[in-house]
Amino acid sequence: MPDPSSPVPDPSSLVIADLRAEGEELDQLVGALEAGDWARPTPAPGWTVAHQIAHLEWTDRAALLALTDAEGFARQAAEALGRPDTFVDEGAEAGAALPPAELLARWRAGRAELDAALTKAPAGERFPWYGPPMKAVSMASARLMETWAHGQDVADALGAVRVPTARLRHVARIGVRARDYAHAVRGLPAPEGEFRVELTSPDGTELWAYGPPEAEQRVTGPALDFCLLVTRRAHRADLAVTASGAEADRWLDIAQAFAGPAGEGRERRGA
Template sequence: MPDPSAAAVFTDLAQESRELDSLVGDVPGPDWARGTPAPGWTIAHQIAHLHWTDRAALLSLTDADGFAAMAEAALKAPDTFVDEGAQEGARWAPAELLARWRAGRAALGEALAAASPDTRFPWYGPPMKAASMASARLMETWAHGQDVADALGVHRTPTARLRHVARIGVRARDYAHAVRGLPAPSEEFRLELTAPGGAGEWAYGPADAPQRITGPALDFCLLVTRRAHRADLALTATGPDADRWLDIAQAFAGPPGAGRTPRTSR
C-alpha cells in the first residue's frame, strides 16, 4: 500500500485522540484510578503516558536541546523512565490531567503541521520525519486507548485509521526479531488483512511470497501492539517464519513486555 499523505496522518491522529477523549472525558474522577490490563497502570497512568510522550514529541519538533536533555534523563533510567513519566502525571487531579493532555496534543498537532516534511527529528530510536512521528503517536494512542476501553468494559468500533498501526507492525517485523536476539527472516512476507467492516483488503509484500499472514486487520493490530494474545485472534500463518513472527510481533520500540495472557487455549 502507498504511504498515506502527511496531512491525512495528522488528521487521523487528531481523530484518534478525540475518540479516546470521548471515552475518558466523562469518566468520574474516582474511576481514573481503575486498573487497566497493564500491571500497575490505571486509566490515569495511560493518559499521563500519552501526555508525557506528546510532550517529548513536541520538544523533538521544536526544541532539539530540550529533547536531548529529556532523552539524556531517560538514558540514566532506561528501565523505569516510562513508568516514572506516567506516574508523575497520574498524581494530578483527573481534570488537570485531562486539560494538560488536551493542550499538549493540540500543541503537538500544530507543530507537526508546521514541521518541514523532509526533516528527520530526533527520537529515542532512529530519527523520524513528522509524518512517521504522527503515525507512531496514533499507534500508541490507539493501543493505550485499548487498555482504557478494556478497563471500562467498552467495545470500540475499529476504523480505517488502523492502517497506520498495521503498516508500522509490518515495517517492524525485523525489529521484533532483533529485540529478542533472533535473526530476521531473509525474505519478504505477504500479508492480506481484511479492513475494518469488511471494506476491502490491505495487502503488503509480494503476492507470490510463500510466507503469508491472513486475517482481520483489527486482530493484526491487537497482536503487534500486544493488546491481545495470538491464541485469541483469527490470524493464520503459512510457513514457519511467518508462524514464528506471530508469536513475537510488536509495533513499538523497546522491550516487548509480558503481553496479554490468552483467554482461550490453542
C-alpha cells in the first residue's frame, strides 16, 4: 500500500522517464547494427532504418527548439508550412545521408538535450508546436508516441519482436484523444458524444478505460493492437480491436494518433 506521507509523483517526470526508456530501447536495437543494416528498407515507402532514426533526430531537435527558442521555432515552422509535402522527408533524407555512426551520435545527443529541456520546463507553460501549443508533459507524450511508432518500423525492418510495455498507455491516450482530429483531417464531421474505449494492458493485469461506461459507441481490444492501429503500423484486419456501433466502426478505419496526412498505412498481412 502506498505511503500516504510520500510525495505524489509528478506526471511530467513520469512521462519523461518513459520517453527516456523508449529511446533507450530503440537505441539497443540500432546501436550495434552494421553499417549495411542502416540501409535496410522499412515498411514506410522509400525510408530505410537510417531515415527512421534521422526523422526522430530531426523531430527531437524541433521539440528542443520549441522548448528553448520560440522565435527560432517560429521561423522553422514557417519554413515547414511553405513546403508541407516535402519538409519532413527532406529532414529525414539529410540525416540518412550521414555516416551511421554520426547519425547515431547526433540522435543520442539530441535525446539527452531534449530530456534535460523537458525536465526543466515549467509545468504550466505551453510551448509552440506545428499544431496547438503544448505543455511539456504533452510534448513528452507525443515524442514517446512517435519514438515507439518509428521504432516499430525499425523492428519490422530488422525482423525483431519487441516486448510491449506499460509505456503504451501514453500512445493509447493520444490515440483516443485524437479521434476528432482523425475525422477532421479527412474532412469528416466529428462524432457527437464520447466513445467508450476499453483496452487490456500489455501484461494482461489492467483495463485501460476511456470515456463514459454507458456510451453506446464502444471499442475494445488489446492495448498493443490499438496502438498499432492508431499509429497505422498494422492493418485493422490483422488486429484484435473491435467496435460496437457504426460511428466507432468508422473511426477504427481512419484512426490516427499523429498529425498530418495519414498516408497509405500497412497492407493486410498476406495481401
